Amino acid sequence: MRLAERRWPTAPTGPEVALLTEVALSRVWTDGPWTAEVERLMEKVTGAPHAVAFNSCTSALHAALHAMGCVRGTPVAVPALTFAGTVTGVSHIxxxxxxxDVRPDTLTMVDDFPEADIVLAVDLHGVPHHLGRESVPGRAVLTDACQSLGSTLAGRHVGATGTHAWSFSSAKIVAAPDGGAITTDDADLAGKLRELRDYGVPAGESRSNAGVVWPGGHNWRPTELSMAMVAHRLGGLDHWAARAGAVTGRLHEALDGLGLWRQHAPDTAEPAWHKVRFGPADLDERRTAEMERDLAEAGVPTHRWGRLPLHRHPAFGGLGWPKAPAADAAAAGTLCLGTEASPPMTWNDDEVETVCRILETTIGS
Structure with a gap:
């Protein structure tokens, strides 16, 4: 059992190599048919009426904030426990x-942001947040859904309504060298996004000669090479989402049997689990470090994710204020099984059962 070896992203197949070679030889490397195809497929996958492709999820979030009216000084609510890329656009603007803070069970943001004009929610590790997907009273909601492609809520894809940012980076369930997208049910917003990703010039006009109408625009266009790979790999989304659900379900069963804490999902959600996050019942940091060491010695890799919550980052003040005790506790007292290069969904059934036995013998003892 070699669970630390690189298994993700999967190596390009023969047909993918042939496709990428064809795209490279076409010399149409941006603004081409594969960008349009990814947008069509993302509309089909999520059920959203509009999709706009970007070169990353980070730039997609940045552009979406601009399009939603975010300007200097706009208060934006964001969970303390997330990746820094969630707030990169907030900072640049x-x-x-x-x-x-986050909920101690799902690790998604709490409904407590009295000062915010925009809510930037996160589907952490594929778990849908508890807020409205389109808005909360008096505030627009933008969802960082970089880890939740394939997750459903009440029988519908989480991206069916509202505005969501998606990632196709190498650690994600649909993996390419880079790429992202926004899906939305707001036609006007989609139109603004198409202009913002192309320097802010009006759609259909020459970027070399037209006047910029959006001062926040940038060169956020995706490459055709990445979009071709994304389009090809979207065909495997259902398989990997189902595999992630099945493996995570078995691992959760073992963790529950040991009385450990692990991340939960809302009752009506079926996440395409991006990570299997767990820890001692009391999230004791010392005990977590012991578990990390014992599992490593037994051949089960783990990794930390979000060890320093955003409200403690130097760039954002670094003072841990306002307080977020649940985020702090989860950051210090939890682990994720596997690695980003070898996520549990890539383990075969025998390996999953072996990991469950190791959990029972090392942690249970």
Missing amino acids: GARPIFT
């Missing part, structure tokens, strides 16, 4: 991040 000069908006004011308001860090909120």
